[in-house]
Amino acid sequence: MRYISTRGGIDPIPFREAVMMGLARDGGLLLPQTLPTITAGQLAGWQNLSYQQLAAEVISLFVDDIPRQVLEELIERSYGSFNHPQVTPITRRGGLYIMELFHGPTLAFKDVALQLLGNLFEYQLGLTGGHMNILGATSGDTGSAAIAGVRGKKGINIFILHPHGRTSPIQALQMTTVLDENVFNLAVEGTFDDAQSMVKELFNDLQFKDAFQLGAINSINWARVLAQVVYYVYAYLKLQKQGAEAVDFSVPTGNFGDIFAGFVAKRLLPAGCIETLILATNANDLLTRFVNQGQYAKGEVKVTSSPSMDIQVASNFERYLYYLRDEDGAQVRADMESFAASGSLDLSGLRSRVEQEFKSRSVSEAETEAMIRDFYQAEEYLLDPHTAVGVKAALDCRVDGRPVVCLATAHPAKFGEAVARAIGSEPELPPALAELADKESRCELIAADPALVRSFIEEHGLR
Template structure:
C-alpha cells in the first residue's frame, strides 16, 4: 500500500513514511492510493478476535511495510489491559430510544483520542528506533488530543511533544491532565486565540520544508493518517458486537447508523473509511455544536469556515473548531480523487473564504450516506439530564451533542450507535448543572487538579513559536 497527497505533489510513500511526515510536503493531506476492501466472509472471519487482534488485522491493510508479527506486538502493547482496563477495550452500552453508546473513553486520558494515539505512540517509536532517528511532534488541541498525545509519548525517548492549546478554552480537568506532566520532553504552549489559530501555525511549520527537516518536525493531529486508520478499527468492532447474536442470514442484510460528535472531522472520516472498506454503515450522522460549519456543509453543500473571532467558546469545547482539517480528505473523495480539482477548489476557498459544492449534495446524502445536525448549550443540558434520569448514565457534553442529533435521525429497524467522546469527569461543571450529581473522578486523576502546572503562555505569534521549538527540540 502506497500513500499520496490530496494535492498531487507528493511521491508515493509507505505507511511508515507518512507516520513520520504527518502533513504531505505539498501542504495536502495524505490518503491511500486505493481504499482496501473486505467482503462479508472476510469480515466474518474477524468476529472472534480480541480488540488488539482486530486492530492488527485492520491496520495490516494499511501498514503493509511493517512486518505482521511486529504490527501484532505494537497493537497488543497499545491496547493492553494496563492502558484499557475495561473488558473488551470498547464496550457497547444501550441507553434507550434505540440508541447504543460505543464506549471509546476507557483509555488513560478518558477520551476517545486514546484509541488511536496509543497505537501511534507504539508505531512511531518503532519506526524511529528502526531508522535511528528522533522526532519533534508539534500538535494542536482543542481539549483531548493534547493529553492523549502527551500520555502516549511521555515515555518515548526518541520523541518530544510541543502541544499548542488555546488559552482559556479548555476545561480545568483537560488543562490539569496536560499541564501537570513534568517530563522534560513534554512542552505545553498556551497560545492566544482559538484552536484554528494553533492549527494554522502547525500547518505553516509542516509546510516549511527546511524548518521541518532541520528540527525533525512531525504531527499527531488527525492530519496524520495513522490516526484515522487506527480509528477505523472500532467501527469494525462495533459492527461485530452489534451482530454477535444474529444468524448469518440476518448479518448479511444488517445495516446500522452512527452519530459522531465532530470538530475536526477525523473521527467521522474514520467511519467513512470503514464504510468504504465494507462495514455496513447506512448513515454517518455528524453532530456539531454552535460552531456548525460542517452541519451547514452537509445540509447545503456550502462550506464557509469562520474566522477566529467568529468561533464560539461553548460548553462542548473540544468541538470549538471552525476549519476542519480532515474535510479536505473527504472533498478529495467527493471530487473523484482528482488532485487538480481539489487544488482548484482549495484556491477558491483561500480567495473567497467559501466553497459551493451543492452540485454534489446527492452524493453527500445518498452515495456516502452523510447527514448532520446541530446541538446547542440548552440541548446538551437537557440531554445530559434526560439520559441520566432515564438510564442512570452520565454523558459528557460532546457525547450529549451526539445523542441529541442521533435522536433526530433514528430510523425504524436501523440500530443507531453514538460514539462516546469522553468521560463526564472531564467536564464536571456542566454535568453537575445538567444532572444534579457530580461525575466520579478516579482518585489518581483527581490529584492532577491540585498539582503544579507547567505551561508556557505565548502570543498568537508564529515567529515566537518557531524560536521556542528551535531552542527546545530534540537534536
C-alpha cells in the same frame, strides 16, 4: 500499500514514511493510493476476535512494511493500558447503542489512536536511530492523549498548543501536569483554529520541518484515522452478531477526523453494512451547514460546553473532499486554495452525493444540557457534553428499525461543570483525574504568532 497526497503533489510513499511525514509535503493530507475492501467471508472469520486481534487484521490491510508479528506486538502494547478488556465496549441505553471510547489513559477517544501512534513513532525511530519533534494543536483531548502516548520516549520531544482558557480545566491539567523533560505545553492566546493554523504553517515550511524532523499527532496524521477505523468495524461486528444487517453511527465532531474514519470503514465493509453517518455538531455548525446546505464556510468560533468541537476549519474535511471530487488532486488543491483565500466553498452541486453518506444536526447548548439531564434521569447513564450532542443528533436523525451506535468520546468527569449544570452535581472524579489538582503544572503562555512557536522549538527542540 502506498500513500499519496489529496493535492496530488508527491510520489507514492510507504506507510512508515507516511506516519513520519504527517502532513504531505505539498500541503495536502495523506491517503492510501487505493482503499482495500473487506469481504463478507473475512467479516465472518473476524466475528469472535478480540479488539486487539481485529485491529491487527484491519490495520494490516493498510500496512505492508511492518512485520505482522511486530505490528501485533505494537497493538497489544498500545491497548494494554486501557482499563476495559474490550477496549471500546458497547452498552445499550435509551434505544441506542453507546460505544465507550474513553477507557484509555486520558479517558478520551483520542487514546485509541494516540497510544498506537506513539508506539509507531518509537518503532520507526528505533530502526533509524533518529529523533523527532512532535508539533500538534489541540482543542481539548488530543493534547493529553498525545502526551500520554510519547512522554518519556527516547528521541522524541513533543510541543502541544492549546487555546488558553478554552479547554475544560481538567483537560488543561491533564496536559500541563506532565513534567517529563520531553513535554512542552504552549497555551495560545486565541482559538483552536489559530493554533491549528500555526501548526500547518510550520509544517509547510519544509526547510524548518526537515531541520527539526517535525512529526504530526493531530488527525492530519493518517495513522490517527486508521486506528479509529477499527472501532467502527468492531461495533458493526458486535451488532451483526445480534442480528443487525445495517448499522448507523452518530459521531460528535468538529475536525471531521473521527467521522472520516467512519467513512473509510463504510468504504471497507461490504455495501449496506454501514448505512448512514450522522454528523453531530454543536453551535459551531460549519460541517452541518456543509451537509445540509452544501456550503463549507467559516464562521466565528463560539465557546460551548463541548470545547473539543469549537472549531470552524475542519482539517480532515480535505480528505473527504478528495473522494467527493472523484480523487482529483488538482481540483482539491484549487478548492483548498480558494477556501484559504475566501473562507468559503460552494459545494451545493454535490449535495446529493453527500446526502448518500451523511445526515447532520447542530445541537444547541440548551439542547445539550437537557440531553445530559434527561438521559441521566431516564437511563441512569451520564453523558459528557460531546457525547450528548451525538446522542441528541442520533435521536433526531435515526431511521426506525436500524440500530444507531453513538460514539461516547470522553468520560463525563472531564466536563464536571457542564454536567453539574445539567444534573445539579458534578460527577465523581476517577482517581486519575482527582489527583490532578494537587500536581505541579508547567505551561508557557504565548501569542498566536507562528514566529514565536518557531523560536520556542528552535530553543527546545531536538536536532
